[in-house]
Amino acid sequence: MYFGKRRNWSIPYVLFLVFFVLVPLALIVLFAFTSEAGGFSFENFRKFLMHPEAMNILIYSIGVALITTILCLLIGYPAAYILSRMETSRARLLVMLFILPMWINFLIRTLATVALFDFLKLPLGEGALLFGMVYNFLPFMIYPIYNILLKTDQNLIEAAEDLGANPRQVFFRTILPLSYPGITSGIMMVFMPVISTFAIAELLTINNIKLFGTTLQENIYNGMWNYGAALSLLMLLLIGIISLLNTQGSARAAEEGGLI
Amino acid sequence: MQQKPDTSIITVQHLSHAFGGKTVLKDINLSIGKGEFVTILGPSGCGKTTLMRLIGGFLKAMEGKITIAGKDMTNTPPHLRPVNTVFQRYALFPHLNVFGNIAFGLNLKKLTQEEIKKRVMHVLKIVTMTDYEERDVDTLSGGQQQRVAIARAIVNEPEVLLLDEPLAALDLKMRKDMQMEIKAMHKKLGISFVYVTHDQEEALTLSDRIVVMREGEIQQIGTPAQIYNEPENSFVADFIGESNILNGIMIKDRFVEFAGHQFECVDKGFGLHEPVDVVIRPEDIYIFEKLEAAQFTGKVTSSIFKGVHYEMMVTTPEGFEFMIQDYNSFDVGQTVGMLVKPFDIQVMKKERLCNTFEGTVIDKSHIRFLGNNFKCDEAQRYESGASVKVSVDFRNVILHDNEEDGMLSGSVSFILYKGDHYHLTVLTEGDEHIFADTNDIWDDGDRVGISISPDTIQVAND
Numbered sequence: 001m002y003f004g005k006r007r008n009w010s011i012p013y014v015l016f017l018v019f020f021v022l023v024p025l026a027l028i029v030l031f032a033f034t035s036e037a038g039g040f041s042f043e044n045f046r047k048f049l050m051h052p053e054a055m056n057i058l059i060y061s062i063g064v065a066l067i068t069t070i071l072c073l074l075i076g077y078p079a080a081y082i083l084s085r086m087e088t089s090r091a092r093l094l095v096m097l098f099i100l101p102m103w104i105n106f107l108i109r110t111l112a113t114v115a116l117f118d119f120l121k122l123p124l125g126e127g128a129l130l131f132g133m134v135y136n137f138l139p140f141m142i143y144p145i146y147n148i149l150l151k152t153d154q155n156l157i158e159a160a161e162d163l164g165a166n167p168r169q170v171f172f173r174t175i176l177p178l179s180y181p182g183i184t185s186g187i188m189m190v191f192m193p194v195i196s197t198f199a200i201a202e203l204l205t206i207n208n209i210k211l212f213g214t215t216l217q218e219n220i221y222n223g224m225w226n227y228g229a230a231l232s233l234l235m236l237l238l239i240g241i242i243s244l245l246n247t248q249g250s251a252r253a254a255e256e257g258g259l260i
Numbered sequence: 261m262q263q264k265p266d267t268s269i270i271t272v273q274h275l276s277h278a279f280g281g282k283t284v285l286k287d288i289n290l291s292i293g294k295g296e297f298v299t300i301l302g303p304s305g306c307g308k309t310t311l312m313r314l315i316g317g318f319l320k321a322m323e324g325k326i327t328i329a330g331k332d333m334t335n336t337p338p339h340l341r342p343v344n345t346v347f348q349r350y351a352l353f354p355h356l357n358v359f360g361n362i363a364f365g366l367n368l369k370k371l372t373q374e375e376i377k378k379r380v381m382h383v384l385k386i387v388t389m390t391d392y393e394e395r396d397v398d399t400l401s402g403g404q405q406q407r408v409a410i411a412r413a414i415v416n417e418p419e420v421l422l423l424d425e426p427l428a429a430l431d432l433k434m435r436k437d438m439q440m441e442i443k444a445m446h447k448k449l450g451i452s453f454v455y456v457t458h459d460q461e462e463a464l465t466l467s468d469r470i471v472v473m474r475e476g477e478i479q480q481i482g483t484p485a486q487i488y489n490e491p492e493n494s495f496v497a498d499f500i501g502e503s504n505i506l507n508g509i510m511i512k513d514r515f516v517e518f519a520g521h522q523f524e525c526v527d528k529g530f531g532l533h534e535p536v537d538v539v540i541r542p543e544d545i546y547i548f549e550k551l552e553a554a555q556f557t558g559k560v561t562s563s564i565f566k567g568v569h570y571e572m573m574v575t576t577p578e579g580f581e582f583m584i585q586d587y588n589s590f591d592v593g594q595t596v597g598m599l600v601k602p603f604d605i606q607v608m609k610k611e612r613l614c615n616t617f618e619g620t621v622i623d624k625s626h627i628r629f630l631g632n633n634f635k636c637d638e639a640q641r642y643e644s645g646a647s648v649k650v651s652v653d654f655r656n657v658i659l660h661d662n663e664e665d666g667m668l669s670g671s672v673s674f675i676l677y678k679g680d681h682y683h684l685t686v687l688t689e690g691d692e693h694i695f696a697d698t699n700d701i702w703d704d705g706d707r708v709g710i711s712i713s714p715d716t717i718q719v720a721n722d
Contacts, residue, residue: 153351155349155351156351156353158338159347159351159412161318161337161339162316162339162343162345162413163339163364163365163368163412163413164368169368173364173368177355178355180355
């Protein structure tokens with residue numbers, strides 16, 4: 001055939017994956033286990049463990065990510081629930097409005113937030129940081145939950161009513177458990193990127209608060225390639241572990257229309 | 261067949277319902293006895309599911325009253341009604357296993373874990389699903405899911421079990437088995453079953469009583485034998501089983517004429533020479549070779565072997581076609597004699613003899629009815645603006661293939677074969693019925709144009 005075998009069509013993608021995913025990953029591992037002077041060593045990891053500051057930043061980052069995720073869930077679930085109960089055309093418009101800001105680069109959005117805080121004479125700092133995080137990541141929580149709630153079989157809700165569940169029981173025993181895949185999907189989409197975000201922290205705290213992403217970026221920016229690579233590897237591991245814990249949930253979410 | 265009030269568990273009075281202005285239930289009156297197996301039967305869109313959902317509480321009644329177990333429950337939400345439902349697609353909770361699904365209602369009642377376990381195990385035994393309690397519901401077959409759905413409902417010991425086409429998703433063999441199981445379960449539990457289906461054979465097999473519905477109205481309520489042997493109108497006769505339905509004339513008491521012959525029958529109380537509908541079941545016509553013993557004769561036009569019997573079409577010299585079922589086969593082309601016993605002839609009052617509409621005279625040549633201005637010769641005899649009664653014979657309603665060729669358009673909603681012609685019910689755009697007799701073959705749902713010739717519209721003072 002003129003185009004050759006169909007499997008050859010995948011060659012460009014395979015090359016892309018090799019050069020932009022596998023090779024960089026291998027380089028990160030290589031750099032992480034190499035000392036400044038060259039040669040295999042655990043020095044970078046020892047440095048991380050000896051430096052309470054870096055450790056604290058990691059724990060602080062996980063804390064910020066946790067709080068952001070919880071806030072997004074608390075605000076996002078009711079929003080998604082209300083949207084899913086609405087007439088479809090109106091709900092679609094509102095979902096669009098929630099997602100609309102995502103079409104603008106998040107740096108610009110965050111700069112706008114800074115301007116907004118200035119205008120309202122609100123102090124920048126921890127509060128502003130959390131506000132910025134929630135503002136940026138809320139749609140990622142709403143959308144998968146909304147999607148799964150929308151697909152909830154109305155018959156199941158009627159079945160629960162039929163079996164004697166009052167509206168509260170219907171929610172807690174049927175709707176909520178049925179939307180778990182959407183919730184896990186939303187958590188993954190918020191928690192993981194927040195850990196490694198640095199620009200939002202930089203802008204909204206005038207560089208006063210450092211997140212793990214900031215440390216990472218600073219080290220690499222300052223030419224500390226080996227230490228930076230070690231930190232990256234740690235973060236990858238952390239994200240990997242969380243994803244693994246979530247595999248089952250996200251597999252179901254994928255099956256039922258979640259985002260991840 | 262009305263149940264005495266003290267023995268009925270559900271009473272429905274003057275119940276009406278509409279969706280977006282379109283009436284789906286019209287003044288339904290029904291009473292269901294304690295322990296009775298009642299089937300609501302009808303073609304799709306007849307309102308049977310709406311009626312069931314109103315009884316279950318999933319819809320709020322617009323008009324009328326529903327009493328369950330002696331209490332007015334018209335506005336009671338579903339979770340407070342002593343009724344449980346088996347849903348058409350089972351509606352099992354995917355996040356719970358078999359045990360969790362069945363225990364759902366019991367957990368809400370705050371029973372002890374021991375009591376719950378005991379009762380779940382008991383119903384699992386009833387539906388022959390012991391040892392399945394730990395299984396995921398996704399891993400069960402259709403029939404097994406069906407059983408779990410039934411177990412989940414009956415474990416709550418409701419006064420009434422509603423079943424919404426529960427066997428529709430199963431294959432034929434499985435359906436037959438489940439029918440028998442449902443019947444056995446009904447006997448064992450002793451509670452009332454309200455069963456919704458469009459399958460007449462299922463209804464005849466299972467029910468104590470059948471409610472036949474059509475277009476939001478009850479056509480007949482009766483035992484399976486009554487519904488089959490004494491259908492109240494041609495719709496019921498046509499919908500339940502096979503039947504020959506013909507136009508007839510009641511000559512006098514116990515004497516009816518149809519298909520060009522006069523027959524003795526057992527019906528009386530009709531007017532002299534009153535037009536009637538006559539129903540004869542295909543298995544009730546005797547067919548044989550000896551022509552001298554026959555009431556009427558005909559030529560076999562087709563013969564199909566149906567397993568137990570042969571199904572033959574016989575055309576009489578007068579041009580009427582009969583469907584006959586017999587264990588003996590007769591050759592196509594053979595002339596045969598036929599005979600019908602008096603008690604096998606079911607005579608029914610005609611619902612209508614012609615189309616009648618409320619109309620208004622527009623001018624000397626036009627009358628307005630069915631939302632249209634029709635040219636009409638007789639209009640000249642009436643004042644403009646007068647309200648009149650318009651009638652049009654079934655034969656004079658002309659149907660066109662092209663909707664544009666008619667003065668108004670509609671769709672064929674019901675076709676009745678009358679032996680030598682078709683009697684069609686056409687639903688107009690304005691949601692009104694117009695009836696037409698025709699020799700042309702139409703299909704259910706066909707879009708048609710409708711017109712009426714000016715000289716065939718009869719007008720009378722209102």
